[in-house]
Amino acid sequence: MxxxxxxxxxxxxxxxxxxxxxxxxxxxxxxxxxxxxxxxxxxxxxxxxxxxxxxxxxxxxxxxxxxxxxxxxxxxxxxxxxxxxxxxxxxxxxxxxxxxxxxxxxxxxxxxxxxxxxxxxxxxxxxxxxRSLQGDLRSRSDAIGLLRDGRFRFRTLQEAQNLAITLSSVAATAHSLTFGLSEILVNAVEHGNLGIGFEAKGRLKASGMLAREIEARLASAEHRDKYATVHVERSDSRVIFTVTDMGAGFDFNRYLSVDASQSNATHGRGIALARMVGFDQLTYVGNGNRVVGIVNLDRASDGLSD
Structure with missing residues (x-):
């Protein structure tokens, strides 16, 4: 800058x-x-x-x-x-x-x-x-709005971001959905498949090594064959996104809201943000390696002030 x-x-x-x-x-x-x-x-x-x-x-x-x-x-x-x-x-x-x-x-x-x-x-x-996600969203084709049922596989952060940008076009609330969908897709890769936990991510961010660690884990024998999926089901009234990763799960209840213990942290708010501004409902299933997000298509407003 x-x-x-x-x-x-x-x-x-x-x-x-x-x-x-x-x-x-x-x-x-x-x-x-x-x-x-x-x-x-x-x-x-x-x-x-x-x-x-x-x-x-x-x-x-x-x-x-x-x-x-x-x-x-x-x-x-x-x-x-x-x-x-x-x-x-x-x-x-x-x-x-x-x-x-x-x-x-x-x-x-x-x-x-x-x-x-x-x-x-x-x-x-x-x-x-x-802002970057919203800018990219404007440049994408509206053809994805014709989607009724689809399943997508991804394994990298770039693929997760690309899917979030593209798939959010199915709803009128695309701008806020892009952010929320990006959060849960990125979490599926970063925390789910690659096993980078909250404390580890904090240390890696502080040292400037997070991106390098993600690339190393993606290439490792332990993680290189792992992938996540997002299943999209669209009806006249709502869109259901089901995201599943191959990780061991996590204590998702810790991240469904933001409280005093998290307020001074530099990360860890993504799930709560996604729940509040991206989806009308966001529910984790089982041990936390599957999440279902629902968007009502009759939602009147668009943006982060929902």
């Missing part, structure tokens, strides 16, 4: 804004600052397209920070900006409220610079991938 990444820091404490700006400057970010929701909205309205991430304090002098987030979601040019809520409270009810509103990154003060930087990068990575 030619221009510096810009973060908007919304906090009514000047010292906190300065500390956050210092943390982010170490990874080349520039920061804009706002003390209130009103000031933040003025900045977003004038330069929203140039802002890459918002760090939003939950309790501001002029009200609840989540109200600013809800307002952002109503504006197409602001809706996709990742928002990280920060607060001094570890109340489960407050965290649940933020999660229900769609905030998947929640930092409890005080936190250190390394954690802040990793969460900011993770939020940007997720949003950037969504």
């Amino acid at each position: 030619a221009d510096a990444v810009t973060a908007l820091v919304v906090d009514d404490e000047e010292m906190t804004r300065a500390i956050v700006a210092g943390y982010l400057s170490r990874i080349g970010y520039r920061t804009l600052e706002a003390e209130t929701k009103a000031q933040a909205w003025e900045i977003l309205s004038s330069s929203g397209s140039a802002i890459h991430v918002v760090l939003l304090d939950r309790r501001l002098a002029d009200g609840d920070g989540l109200e600013l987030y809800e307002r952002m979601k109503q504006e197409p040019h602001l809706a996709d900006i990742p928002v990280i809520v920060q607060t001094i409270s570890d109340s489960s009810s407050e965290i649940a409220a933020a999660i229900r509103a769609g905030v998947f990154y929640y930092l409890i003060k005080p936190y250190d610079g390394a954690l802040l930087r990793s969460v900011v990068r993770a939020a940007e990575e997720t949003t950037g991938r969504l």
Whole structure:
């Protein structure tokens, strides 16, 4: 990226804004600052397209920070900006409220610079991938919309992404479905067939070795013959996606929602995101190596604000 990444820091404490700006400057970010929701909205309205991430304090002098987030979601040019809520409270009810509103990154003060930087990068990575998927979706043929019943086999991350982009065209809610379908197809490869667990993925991401490890496992004797399948069944009223991998399964209940214990992690939200914005129903079967996602074709809206 030619221009510096810009973060908007919304906090009514000047010292906190300065500390956050210092943390982010170490990874080349520039920061804009706002003390209130009103000031933040003025900045977003004038330069929203140039802002890459918002760090939003939950309790501001002029009200609840989540109200600013809800307002952002109503504006197409602001809706996709990742928002990280920060607060001094570890109340489960407050965290649940933020999660229900769609905030998947929640930092409890005080936190250190390394954690802040990793969460900011993770939020940007997720949003950037969504935008890329949506851009690719627009370039694909609408012919897949004629599909009534089909079964597809895949084994690599690229094949999983390609299928997600193509198959999501069967529904009017294609943009949000692309993201949700991508998550469960990628999980089938990464966590299912290749056996890369939550903790291992965290270590590999931190060391920058995740992509290399995935390629190594795909080529290994243990994993090279493994594949996953997605079965698509479309009726006049709904589409059913059944994704099955050859892995040993996992404790899927841990990932069906996002709670306080996961809020500071840099990954692990994909299943909860898929469940909330990609599908009307998402159900894991047996030991977790099969998942069924249902999309109602009469869903009125499209996008991540569903």
